[in-house]
Amino acid sequence: MFEVFKKEIIELLRDRKTLFFIIALPMLIFPIILGFVAFLTSQASLKAEQQVHTYYIVNTQFSTVFSEEIFYHKSFKKYAGQKQFDSVEQLSEAVKEGIIDVGIFIPNDPKIAIQAGKQSQWQIVFNDAKAINFIFNRVRSVASKLSNELRTRALKDLGVDIRHQPALLTPITISKVDTADKRENYGEKLGALIPYLLLPLVLMGASYPAIDLGAGEKERGTLETLLLTPVTRSELVLGKFFTVLASSIACTLITVASLAIWVSVASSFVSLEAVKTAFNSVTAWDFILIFSLLLPVAAMLSSLVLAISIYARTFKEAQNYMGPLSMAVFVPIAVSLLPNMELDNVTALIPITNVALAIKEVVKGTVDQGAIALIFIASAALASLLLLSCVRWFKKESVLFR
Structure with missing residues (x-):
């Protein structure tokens, strides 16, 4: 078995293509993915922040103050065309046709409405399908300022002292006291994404050499030569298995090390508060634990x-x-992202999902050692069963020479 393992490792090290996918890609994939996502996000946010929207207000005479605020707002410019719009339906059509970006319909004078004890219900017409859209919040901010002024003035006219108005308008205030620290809070979000990067790379590290060691041997006609050597089929398949496992483990180790290094580098040069908060408290032992969790997965996927x-x-x-x-590997990872999906005695027995949940708990800093032990036992048992099946599979003539 050792001689087969030694032979396959030597051949694997000579294959530059496989080495690229096992060594180079894991080292490059994290800076590329993190950098590309950060760049696209910053560019999209910057573009949305700086975009100037064309607006049209119906019935500006009902609120000249608001109209002036919007006119002098840096994010809006007044529609300069010749068309006239008088209803919400016409504003909607104008937005759909790209004539304006936002339409504001003011049905009545808010000063008169508040005196009559009624609300002035304004309507903001715009396309909210964009991922990053500041239109509604900007218009609402200007309108809220005017609304607060009208409310304060109306209450004062009713004899309510300005000092008593906040308590009258909001008798009860509720504040949030979060028992989760920042690492746990951010780790809940970022920790769920880490398995999407790690587990597929573990599979990739095993699949490339495995294809060559099985189907590649068949296609080249060298499998028959190996079967004629004084090596049992069990030793032969185990030698190949440990070669594939070594490749997957190497890819896993490089991936985890790359994650630790690039997160450290990114935290030093880039202002990523969420990433810093989530990973600043992650120790070297935590990264070792993540690597250890991936080992039985590597054995399962290798088989x-x-x-x-x-x-x-x-x-x-x-x-x-x-x-x-x-x-099939992505499905259990997706299951780990379902609402209220947490690591317990039941989910610790679900292959792949248990490791994904455990990695999230490690990043959060709330990992349960008992659940981790259960994951190792369950994963090791499944990996042993799959390896035994692979050995028996290799002994079948109908499989080797189909």
């Missing part, structure tokens, strides 16, 4: 991809089988 590769007739057929397997 699966090797069995698939052994079954496939050609290199291309094996690659086609890896696609559905990749999707």
Whole structure:
């Protein structure tokens, strides 16, 4: 078995393409993904923040103060065309046709309405389908300022002292006291995304060498030569398995190390408050624990991809089988993101999902050692079962020579 393992490792180290996917890609993928997402987010936010919107107000005579505030607002410019709009329907059509960006319909004079004990219900017409849209908040901010002034004046006319107005308008105030610290708060959000990066890379680190060690051997005609050597089939498949496992572990180790290094680098040079808060308290032991959680997953996936590769007739057929397997890995990761999905004695037994939840708990700093032990036991048992199945699979003539 050791000689087979040694032979496969030497051949693996000679394959530059596989080395790129195992070593180079994990080291580059984090800065590329984090940098690209941060760049796109900052650019989109900056563009949305600086965008000037064309507006049209129906019945400006009902609130000249508001009209002037909008006119001099840096984010708005008045519609300079010849068309006239008199209703919400016409404003909606103008927005859809791109004539204006926002329409404001003022139905009556708010000063007269408040004297009659009624509300002046304004309508803001705009396209809210964009991911980053400041239109409504900006208009509401200007309108709220006017609304507060009218309310204060009306209450004063009714004899209510200005000092008593806040208590009269809001007799009870509620403040939030969060028992979760910032690491737990941000870790809940960022920790759920880490498995989306780590687990697919673990699969990738196993699949590339596995395809070559199984289907590749068949296609090249070298598998028959290996079967003629004085090595049992169990030793042969175990040698190949440990080669695939070593590749997956190497990819996992490089991935976790890359994550730790690039988060540290990004926190030093980039103002990412959420990332800093979530990862500043993550110790080296936590990263070791994340790596340890990925080990049984690497063993499971190594057994699966090797069995698939052994079954496939050609290199291309094996690659086609890896696609559905990749999707199957994403499903349990997605399950871990479901609302109220937490790590307990039940979820600790669900493959892949348990590791994804545990990684999130590690980042949050709320990891349960008992649940971690249960995950290791369950994952190790499943990995052993899959490896045993792979060994028996390799012994079947109908699989090797199909």
